[in-house]
Amino acid sequence: MIPSDLVQEACLILTENATQSRLLIRQYPKLHIMPWFLWLQAQWQQCAILDPSLPVLLSEHQQNQLWLRCIQRNQEPRSDTKALVSLAKSAYQLKMAWDLKLSEVLLEQTQNWLEWQEDYLNECKKNNFFDEWAWLWCLIDLIKSSVDINFQKLKIPNKIAFFGFLEFSPAQKRFMDVLKDKDVIVENINLDKIDATRKKINFSSSEEEMYAMVAWAAEETKNNIKRVACLVPDLNNKKHEIERFFFEKEKNIYIHSKEDFYNIPLVYSALTILKLLRYQLSIEDWSYLLRSPWVGAYEKEKYERLKLLETLYEKNEYQFSVKQVCELSQSCPDLLLRLKQISFSRKNQILSAWKLFFVEILSVMGWREEIKLTGKEQRVFESWNKLLLEFERLSFLKETFFLKSALEQLHTLVAIWSFQPSGSLDVPIHILSLHQSVGLKFDAVWVLGMQDSVLPASPKPNPFLPLNLQRQKKVAHASHDWELRHAHRLFYALNQTSDKIIFSYAKQNEVEELEASSFLSSIEEIKSPDLYFNFKKEFQKDENQFEYYEDDRGEELDNVEIRGGMTALKEQSMCAFRGFAYQQLKTKPLPSIEYGLTPREKGIVIHRALELIWKELKTQERLIKMPLEALEGIILEKIDQSVMKIVKKRMSLFNSEIIFLEKKRLKKLIHRWFMHEKNRESFSIHELEKSFEVVFLGLKFTLRIDRIDCTDSQRYYIVDYKTNVLSVNDWLEERPSEPQLPFYAITSDLPVAGLLFGQLRSDNLGFRGMGLADDKILKPHTAQEWEDQLKAWHQNLNGLIKALKEGDASLNPKEGLRTCKACYLQALCRLYDN
Numbered sequence: 046m047i048p049s050d051l052v053q054e055a056c057l058i059l060t061e062n063a064t065q066s067r068l069l070i071r072q073y074p075k076l077h078i079m080p081w082f083l084w085l086q087a088q089w090q091q092c093a094i095l096d097p098s099l100p101v102l103l104s105e106h107q108q109n110q111l112w113l114r115c116i117q118r119n120q121e122p123r124s125d126t127k128a129l130v131s132l133a134k135s136a137y138q139l140k141m142a143w144d145l146k147l148s149e150v151l152l153e154q155t156q157n158w159l160e161w162q163e164d165y166l167n168e169c170k171k172n173n174f175f176d177e178w179a180w181l182w183c184l185i186d187l188i189k190s191s192v193d194i195n196f197q198k199l200k201i202p203n204k205i206a207f208f209g210f211l212e213f214s215p216a217q218k219r220f221m222d223v224l225k226d227k228d229v230i231v232e233n234i235n236l237d238k239i240d241a242t243r244k245k246i247n248f249s250s251s252e253e254e255m256y257a258m259v260a261w262a263a264e265e266t267k268n269n270i271k272r273v274a275c276l277v278p279d280l281n282n283k284k285h286e287i288e289r290f291f292f293e294k295e296k297n298i299y300i301h302s303k304e305d306f307y308n309i310p311l312v313y314s315a316l317t318i319l320k321l322l323r324y325q326l327s328i329e330d331w332s333y334l335l336r337s338p339w340v341g342a343y344e345k346e347k348y349e350r351l352k353l354l355e356t357l358y359e360k361n362e363y364q365f366s367v368k369q370v371c372e373l374s375q376s377c378p379d380l381l382l383r384l385k386q387i388s389f390s391r392k393n394q395i396l397s398a399w400k401l402f403f404v405e406i407l408s409v410m411g412w413r414e415e416i417k418l419t420g421k422e423q424r425v426f427e428s429w430n431k432l433l434l435e436f437e438r439l440s441f442l443k444e445t446f447f448l449k450s451a452l453e454q455l456h457t458l459v460a461i462w463s464f465q466p467s468g469s470l471d472v473p474i475h476i477l478s479l480h481q482s483v484g485l486k487f488d489a490v491w492v493l494g495m496q497d498s499v500l501p502a503s504p505k506p507n508p509f510l511p512l513n514l515q516r517q518k519k520v521a522h523a524s525h526d527w528e529l530r531h532a533h534r535l536f537y538a539l540n541q542t543s544d545k546i547i548f549s550y551a552k553q554n555e556v557e558e559l560e561a562s563s564f565l566s567s568i569e570e571i572k573s574p575d576l577y578f579n580f581k582k583e584f585q586k587d588e589n590q591f592e593y594y595e596d597d598r599g600e601e602l603d604n605v606e607i608r609g610g611m612t613a614l615k616e617q618s619m620c621a622f623r624g625f626a627y628q629q630l631k632t633k634p635l636p637s638i639e640y641g642l643t644p645r646e647k648g649i650v651i652h653r654a655l656e657l658i659w660k661e662l663k664t665q666e667r668l669i670k671m672p673l674e675a676l677e678g679i680i681l682e683k684i685d686q687s688v689m690k691i692v693k694k695r696m697s698l699f700n701s702e703i704i705f706l707e708k709k710r711l712k713k714l715i716h717r718w719f720m721h722e723k724n725r726e727s728f729s730i731h732e733l734e735k736s737f738e739v740v741f742l743g744l745k746f747t748l749r750i751d752r753i754d755c756t757d758s759q760r761y762y763i764v765d766y767k768t769n770v771l772s773v774n775d776w777l778e779e780r781p782s783e784p785q786l787p788f789y790a791i792t793s794d795l796p797v798a799g800l801l802f803g804q805l806r807s808d809n810l811g812f813r814g815m816g817l818a819d820d821k822i823l824k825p826h827t828a829q830e831w832e833d834q835l836k837a838w839h840q841n842l843n844g845l846i847k848a849l850k851e852g853d854a855s856l857n858p859k860e861g862l863r864t865c866k867a868c869y870l871q872a873l874c875r876l877y878d879n
């Protein structure tokens with residue numbers, strides 16, 4: 046890779062990117078190898094020591110900050126200002142790198158950009174700052190003159206070789222020329238010409254393509270090939286997908302791509318803790334904090350914190366203040382103590398003061414106190430500390446910030462922070478982007494995603510610079526010509542990465558058919574690669590090495606109280622695992638947060654209002670005789686009482702428009718309901734909201750019946766109010782989804798003549814049920830049929846309760862994937878692993 050004469054002369058090697066430096070250093074530990082941009086910074090540091098009047102070199106983040114400020118000062122507020130920063134900065138860098146002179150008639154956006162640039166340059170001048178491009182031109186002048194600073198003291202070696210560059214900008218060429226004028230030997234290391242064996246393969250989808258690449262890499266490294274590379278266009282965006290594919294098969298890899306710093310648990314937990322300073326946090330953030338081992342005393346209080354979280358969800362609020370949570374945290378004394386120490390600063394101060402404050406808050410909340418950091422976490426922590434230093438440096442203009450903007454600054458910095466896990470590079474499989482691989486050598490290479498849209502790519506000229514000027518000066522990515530020339534160079538470089546190369550492409554993506562890049566036209570196509578299928582077979586082979594054993598039974602239950610009345614049985618009926626998890630693991634779904642009353646609360650209000658109204662009416666006869674106005678008065682009063690009971694628990698609903706509308710809706714619904722009740726066979730209320738216990742197969746069930754009616758002919762009907770639509774045919778199934786009424790029927794002391802769902806919905810109101818055939822609302826049965834039906838229920842429910850008792854935990858969703866889709870236990874039951 047590096048010619049032997051350069052190795053012997055120990056010259057300085059400057060690489061185009063950091064990955065090339067990292068991999069070269071492993072191979073040539075004695076050589077002085079650095080990425081070009083880091084070397085430039087090092088030169089500035091060197092000069093700044095000798096000449097303190099030299100402008101301060103702004104970091105990338107400081108430059109962003111300055112551009113943002115200049116744009117905001119010269120522009121109406123816009124939602125996409127952050128995107129403008131990136132484009133404006135990039136336009137400036139292109140102008141500097143290609144030494145562009147803007148003289149022609151300019152479009153409005155260019156004029157705007159020129160204003161921002163002028164402001165940016167004025168700020169730099171006023172404060173004695175510069176950026177890396179201004180520094181490069183300054184360095185060119187310094188070397189040229191060699192007067193202000195002793196050229197030797199710049200520590201520029203006698204020989205510099207550039208490695209892995211496909212193209213040099215005019216500024217870089219100028220720099221190389223002035224070095225040559227000063228008798229420095231400057232070289233661009235040419236790529237070795239390799240006569241590689243090249244094949245191309247197509248796949249019907251990019252998923253198959255990736256499977257095949259992973260299989261190939263694993264296979265190659267088994268065959269004594271020491272180092273293979275998988276080259277992936279747009280690696281930063283594909284990183285997670287690639288990781289997932291490799292994770293299944295081969296973990297011995299190194300992905301040369303920066304990590305998403307924000308989502309690393311150590312960082313995410315710190316940022317979520319700092320959100321406490323906003324005073325109000327969303328339920329999702331509280332949910333994270335209360336379940337997070339990164340918050341102090343988690344082990345001691347984890348169960349109590351889960352209970353607290355459940356309480357928060359039950360309150361059905363989107364946000365909770367720290368004060369509200371403190372009031373509910375009595376069972377979590379450690380958490381309470383920590384939350385109470387959080388002070389809410391209204392100060393307007395520089396970022397270094399905010400940094401100290403943030404560090405203090407993290408310490409108060411016991412951040413990472415109980416976590417023993419792994420090697421990687423230790424590196425993340427070090428990077429987090431560097432990030433805080435950079436955060437502090439963002440106050441370079443001595444600006445002060447309120448808390449909200451200080452937190453925004455921190456979040457922005459985290460979002461663009463570059464963190465490369467520095468794991469061992471001594472792994473056989475390296476995943477790189479196409480450009481990172483230029484100049485490097487591997488024993489075998491697979492180049493993924495060689496579609497025609499990738500090579501050559503479409504041009505992306507900068508919108509702030511005149512298009513003609515960009516094309517005329519051959520600015521990077523500005524024209525088709527540039528892209529085509531660049532693609533030729535890149536393709537040539539890819540061909541020199543190994544003497545064994547596979548190029549692959551998919552023929553289809555989610556939306557369209559794809560073509561191979563025209564650069565592959567002369568490469569032999571492997572007709573039946575079979576790689577993907579070998580890989581599948583190999584997976585099956587691996588699977589055969591495992592031993593499996595059935596583990597679908599929990600503890601056998603005897604003489605125990607069944608949780609939640611009929612809920613356990615209902616869950617068991619939907620899926621045995623759900624019944625087991627509900628009863629034995631005490632699972633239950635977290636309620637979803639809704640505006641106004643939740644469906645559950647609406648159900649409670651209806652139940653309560655009907656109970657209170659019937660307590661006054663007692664019989665259908667009184668209902669019929671009662672004047673309409675009086676009935677409406679009772680309905681209104683009882684709805685009010687029922688709603689207020691909920692509102693007292695959730696003060697945020699107080700005075701709300703939603704409650705007013707809800708009451709209006711309920712009044713209409715319940716009024717309709719009582720009109721419906723008037724038309725039934727004459728009855729009186731036998732029981733209302735009655736609770737009782739039943740022991741069945743040694744298990745104790747606590748039941749609650751909404752209502753039992755008794756007709757004039759002394760027949761008893763059990764009523765269950767429902768606000769959702771249900772079919773009574775469900776009761777005829779072996780595993781009824783709503784087993785409660787059949788269970789009441791077979792365990793009741795009363796001669797039950799029928800079961801009724803009282804369906805209260807504006808679009809579907811009335812009774813649905815089954816029983817003896819003297820009521821027109823029932824699905825009719827003769828006495829014998831009813832007897833047989835009761836026996837069938839006895840047998841079916843006996844089967845379900847037996848399974849619950851035996852701790853059956855098998856995965857047997859009642860309606861297959863349809864049941865699973867609506868189930869909250871997918872992650873726990875590991876359905877998708879089976």
Ligand code: SF4
Pocket residue numbers: 619620621622623856857858859864865866868869870871874875876
């Ligand atoms: S996801 Fe399906 S298999 Fe798993 S517990 Fe739920 S219903 Fe049963």
